Amino acid sequence: MTIESGTARKSEHPSGADQRQGIEEIDILWISEGMSCDGDTVSMTASGQPAIEDVVLGLVPGLPKVNLYNKVLSPTVGGEDFLAPFRAAAKGEQPHPFILVIEGSIPNQNIIEGDGYWTSFGNDQETGEPLTLNWWLDRLAPRAWAVVAAGTCATYGGIHAMAGNPTGCMGLADYLGWDFRSAGALPIVHLPGCPIQPENFMETLTWVLHHAAGSAPPPPLDHMLRPQWLFGKTVHEGCDRAAYYEQGDFSKDYNSPKCQVKIGCWGPVVNCDVPKRGWMSGVGGCPNVGGICIGCTMPGFPDAFMPFMDEPTGGSLSSTLIKPYGAFIRRMRGLTNIAVNREPKWHHNGPELTSGYDPHWRA
Numbered sequence: 001m002t003i004e005s006g007t008a009r010k011s012e013h014p015s016g017a018d019q020r021q022g023i024e025e026i027d028i029l030w031i032s033e034g035m036s037c038d039g040d041t042v043s044m045t046a047s048g049q050p051a052i053e054d055v056v057l058g059l060v061p062g063l064p065k066v067n068l069y070n071k072v073l074s075p076t077v078g079g080e081d082f083l084a085p086f087r088a089a090a091k092g093e094q095p096h097p098f099i100l101v102i103e104g105s106i107p108n109q110n111i112i113e114g115d116g117y118w119t120s121f122g123n124d125q126e127t128g129e130p131l132t133l134n135w136w137l138d139r140l141a142p143r144a145w146a147v148v149a150a151g152t153c154a155t156y157g158g159i160h161a162m163a164g165n166p167t168g169c170m171g172l173a174d175y176l177g178w179d180f181r182s183a184g185a186l187p188i189v190h191l192p193g194c195p196i197q198p199e200n201f202m203e204t205l206t207w208v209l210h211h212a213a214g215s216a217p218p219p220p221l222d223h224m225l226r227p228q229w230l231f232g233k234t235v236h237e238g239c240d241r242a243a244y245y246e247q248g249d250f251s252k253d254y255n256s257p258k259c260q261v262k263i264g265c266w267g268p269v270v271n272c273d274v275p276k277r278g279w280m281s282g283v284g285g286c287p288n289v290g291g292i293c294i295g296c297t298m299p300g301f302p303d304a305f306m307p308f309m310d311e312p313t314g315g316s317l318s319s320t321l322i323k324p325y326g327a328f329i330r331r332m333r334g335l336t337n338i339a340v341n342r343e344p345k346w347h348h349n350g351p352e353l354t355s356g357y358d359p360h361w362r363a
């Protein structure tokens, strides 16, 4: 059961974006000064296919030359050295097209206008006052060849935008507008996850870079601007505990290898590929390895899924309905399993051949 409403196509060929750009050198300007923990930057470094090093060193055939500006991975000592390309881009003076990557949710500066700063990135060189993330977005986003939101905070607001937060923060599309188009004619590319699954992000970035090189169409995104090939299926559809669900066999505590729907797993209604893909090199994940899915990729996260360790209401209904069928099927399969766990009786070392072999050819 794919959640169809979550996978409707939005932008397989956004107007204008299918023109071949043929960009030879591109900058990635990465700002994690949203309401952020930098977890997406850290997570991205765990990707192996491709690794960020491969992209930056030009080891992936067909990509433009990539210059990465990310504070965690910067070879500068910070300060003005680090800020220089961002300042140049804000004035339209950066020599190459750039991809703007935003990490963290966007605070609502309007609710405290003139009364401080929720978050900032560098200072105004004339006044010495902090420059807000909002200031940077207003200048960089319209000039960016592509805009990528890394993580659920930047895409949909995430944990920092939960009910009761004081910053009124939001995702990038809520700030820039859902119909925003970059200078490269692309919609905002959303890569949700809290944090991003490393290869989900690098694969998407690589697709955007191939598109920049003119060697790929724009990445196909769904109505929430997520890559379709990564978020088109549910957690449950890729969970290797789903057989337990089908047999009505549910965990009662967190030490069990069985399906965890009754102890809080939201997998059947969440769009994410982590259990199918694993976390690093196929190792790890969430419900597949014993951690309930809390829906961390979803626009409704976290409020729609809390309290996390309670059974989802829908899960209660479906797991109750499947119990009689599951118990019967489990019993039948158990009997067949006993039967097929025996070797055939003609496997022996006796003096007579009993396999049924007949040497005479018959028409």
Ligand code: SF4
Residues within 6 Å of the ligand: 235, 236, 237, 239, 240, 241, 242, 243, 245, 258, 259, 260, 261, 265, 266, 267, 268, 287, 288, 293
């Ligand atoms: S653990 Fe969660 S995702 Fe896995 S089968 Fe059970 S309900 Fe589905």
Ligand code: SF4
Residues within 6 Å of the ligand: 193, 194, 235, 270, 271, 272, 273, 274, 275, 285, 286, 287, 292, 293, 294, 295, 296, 297, 298
């Ligand atoms: S399986 Fe669930 S908790 Fe794990 S990354 Fe995906 S959405 Fe988040």
